[in-house]
Amino acid sequence: xxxxxxxxxxxxxxxxxxxxxxxxxxxxxxxxxxxxxxxxxxxxxxxxxxxxxxxxxxxxxxxxxxxxxxxxxxxxxxxxxxxxxxxxxxxxxxxxxxxxxxxxxxxxxxxxxxxxxxxxxxxxxxxxxxxxxxxxxxxxxxxxxxxxxxxxxxxxxxxxxxxxxxxxxxxxxxxxxxxxxxxxxxxxxxxxxxxxxxxxxxxxxxxxxxxxxxxxxxxxxxxxxxxxxxxxxxxxxxxxxxxxxxxxxxxxxxxxxxxxxxxxxxxxxxxxxxxxxxxxxxxxxxxxxxxxxxxxxxxxxxxxxxxxxxxxxxxxxxxxxxxxxxxxxxxxxxxxxxxxxxxxxxxxxxxxxxxxxxxxxxxxxxxxxxxxxxxxxxxxxxxxxxxxxxxxxxxxxxxxxxxxxxxxxxxxxxxxxxxxxxxxxxxxxxxxxxxxxxxxxxxxxxxxxxxxxxxxxxxxxxxxxxxxxxxxxxxxxxxxxxxxxxxxxxxxxxxxxxxxxxxxxxxxxxxxxxxxxxxxxxxxxxxxxxxxxxxxxxxxxxxxxxxxxxxxxxxxxxxxxxxxxxxxxxxxxxxxxxxxxxxxxxxxxxxxxxxxxxxxxxxxxxxxxxxxxxx
Numbered sequence: 001x002x003x004x005x006x007x008x009x010x011x012x013x014x015x016x017x018x019x020x021x022x023x024x025x026x027x028x029x030x031x032x033x034x035x036x037x038x039x040x041x042x043x044x045x046x047x048x049x050x051x052x053x054x055x056x057x058x059x060x061x062x063x064x065x066x067x068x069x070x071x072x073x074x075x076x077x078x079x080x081x082x083x084x085x086x087x088x089x090x091x092x093x094x095x096x097x098x099x100x101x102x103x104x105x106x107x108x109x110x111x112x113x114x115x116x117x118x119x120x121x122x123x124x125x126x127x128x129x130x131x132x133x134x135x136x137x138x139x140x141x142x143x144x145x146x147x148x149x150x151x152x153x154x155x156x157x158x159x160x161x162x163x164x165x166x167x168x169x170x171x172x173x174x175x176x177x178x179x180x181x182x183x184x185x186x187x188x189x190x191x192x193x194x195x196x197x198x199x200x201x202x203x204x205x206x207x208x209x210x211x212x213x214x215x216x217x218x219x220x221x222x223x224x225x226x227x228x229x230x231x232x233x234x235x236x237x238x239x240x241x242x243x244x245x246x247x248x249x250x251x252x253x254x255x256x257x258x259x260x261x262x263x264x265x266x267x268x269x270x271x272x273x274x275x276x277x278x279x280x281x282x283x284x285x286x287x288x289x290x291x292x293x294x295x296x297x298x299x300x301x302x303x304x305x306x307x308x309x310x311x312x313x314x315x316x317x318x319x320x321x322x323x324x325x326x327x328x329x330x331x332x333x334x335x336x337x338x339x340x341x342x343x344x345x346x347x348x349x350x351x352x353x354x355x356x357x358x359x360x361x362x363x364x365x366x367x368x369x370x371x372x373x374x375x376x377x378x379x380x381x382x383x384x385x386x387x388x389x390x391x392x393x394x395x396x397x398x399x400x401x402x403x404x405x406x407x408x409x410x411x412x413x414x415x416x417x418x419x420x421x422x423x424x425x426x427x428x429x430x431x432x433x434x435x436x437x438x439x440x441x442x443x444x445x446x447x448x449x450x451x452x453x454x455x456x457x458x459x460x461x462x463x464x465x466x467x468x469x470x471x472x473x474x475x476x477x478x479x480x481x482x483x484x485x486x487x488x489x490x491x492x493x494x495x496x497x498x499x500x501x502x503x504x505x506x507x508x509x510x511x512x513x514x515x516x517x518x519x520x521x522x523x524x525x526x527x528x529x530x531x532x533x534x535x536x537x538x539x540x541x542x543x544x545x546x547x548x549x550x551x552x553x554x555x556x557x558x559x560x561x562x563x564x565x566x567x568x569x570x571x572x573x574x575x576x577x578x579x580x581x582x583x584x585x586x587x588x589x590x591x592x593x594x595x596x597x598x599x600x601x602x603x604x605x606x607x608x609x610x611x612x613x614x615x
Contacts, residue, residue, distance in 0.1 A: 005104065005108075014324075015140075018324055019101070021108075022108060023101055023104075023140075025100065026096065026100040029094075036087070037087075037149065040086030042156055043079050048290070049164055051291060053072040054287075055289075090149070094149075097144050101141060101143075102140060105136055109133045112328065116331055117398070127213035135322075153302075169274070169278055172274050175267060175270050183303055190310070192314070195317060195321070198249060200248075200249075201248075205242060208235075208239060257308060257311075271292065335417055336413070339415055342422075344505070346373030347373045347374070354366070354400060355402030356393060356398065369563075374533060375536070375550050376535075377538070378539075378546035380543065385558070387555060391507055394424070395426070425445065427498050427506075429511075429539075436478070437474065437475045438493060439475060441497065442457055453500055454500065460496065460529060461495040461523070491511065504534060505534065506530065507539075508540075511545075512540075547566045554569070
């Protein structure tokens with residue numbers, strides 16, 4: 001079977017160009033289906049001419065010799081038989097083309113959207129993007145059907161009808177051509193005007209889907225805060241907007257159909273009246289009358305629904321356009337043309353005059369520090385200090401506004417992103433898992449891993465025992481984003497994934513934040529083993545987790561204000577020492593305000609608080 005995939009990315013948001021783009025792998029099926037429709041439609045529109053022959057032959061049946069009526073009847077049987085074969089041939093090859101472009105479109109758009117940056121996805125709902133990909137893919141499939149079995153058939157019929165009428169009477173043929181020109185021009189004009197309506201409907205549909213997904217994703221918060229009436233009211237408003245947009249779109253189509261009906265009645269009536277006049281003048285035979293009436297009936301049926309077909313086309317066009325406008329935008333982070341694979345030996349990381357800003361908010365004015373190969377460095381700082389941003393810059397989720405980040409002397413902006421990401425294993429603060437088995441989630445860090453490696457990684461992450469207690473063990477599905485597991489269990493799976501990846505650089509972003517004290521002790525042992533012979537960057541609000549780091553860097557507003565070992569920094573009596581002294585339960589506060597647990601509350605104070613609540 002021929003490949004249905006495309007290696008290149010879509011480059012245009014034009015629905016027509018995108019349709020051509022995804023049809024390229026299917027040109028053979030498209031050509032055969034088009035040819036079959038062409039000949040099938042030609043045979044269909046030749047049937048009125050056969051009816052003419054049958055009528056004329058029936059009025060002059062010879063008493064002996066060749067029977068023209070029999071010949072005409074046999075011709076009719078042959079035509080409808082071959083026509084049937086042509087239509088079924090078009091259906092066979094058209095099915096490959098239609099389903100092929102849908103598959104190609106879905107693949108190319110999914111592949112394209114996965115190259116967008118983290119910032120792109122933070123501004124959009126994943127469910128909405130999935131819907132847009134689906135709408136575009138289904139839209140191009142619909143274009144194939146519209147082209148083959150509606151518009152191509154229609155235009156072949158128009159040409160065939162004109163030729164037949166021209167031989168009967170040029171004036172009737174002229175009225176027919178005028179009818180076609182007026183109808184096509186009118187419907188194309190209406191279709192263009194309908195595209196904004198269709199795009200708006202699609203945007204509202206996407207907003208409604210996004211709002212629904214947002215609600216269902218946070219259903220626990222809705223229930224816990226008793227906000228169901230508010231959320232249902234909010235959804236009702238979006239649904240009503242969708243209904244009104246759909247009504248406007250529908251009514252526009254109904255008006256188009258009404259005007260098409262008036263136009264059809266006028267021109268069809270004119271052709272019939274002309275036919276009556278020419279019959280009276282003896283210029284039109286009985287067979288011609290049958291031919292003309294048959295053509296009018298057939299073309300009339302096409303014209304009635306042509307407006308509807310064009311309306312549907314404009315709606316699909318608008319859906320594809322709206323989807324492409326959202327998805328096929330330039331990628332924010334791209335490999336340079338001469339990018340090479342990152343090669344890691346010592347895994348030394350250098351931040352050289354790193355400058356970065358979100359919009360107009362400066363994060364790093366010019367950060368400089370070196371993490372030696374195999375060194376374990378902890379990052380400390382209150383919220384907004386730049387810790388997580390620093391990790392994102394190392395992963396190249398954003399491009400720097402100035403300076404460089406180098407790994408073993410190689411600028412990460414000049415290496416292939418895939419090779420950079422393969423060199424770094426990360427255990428994030430919020431571990432998100434695929435709705436797949438636990439074994440698949442662990443092996444995601446090393447797809448070729450065998451069962452033994454998966455088990456070893458799970459044991460190293462202290463996850464093997466709880467996995468074995470699950471009904472399906474390692475084959476248990478974790479649910480969407482891992483919702484069937486607790487936060488601590490998800491975190492252990494993420495740690496197992498990092499263990500099995502065995503990358504030279506390890507990033508721990510609050511890796512033990514979701515664990516209870518007992519689990520944390522076990523995980524700390526696992527992390528200690530995991531960190532051996534690796535360059536480690538660890539972010540933690542729980543400062544006790546950083547005591548074994550070779551060096552701790554304290555950040556404040558994108559600047560290094562202190563660095564050293566835990567003991568040195570505590571003894572220094574600076575900011576780190578202050579943060580350490582302000583710990584409560586191992587967590588770091590975001591400001592100098594005392595924790596509630598540290599405030600002595602008397603019985604009188606509690607009574608005063610109760611009074612305030614009652615008021």
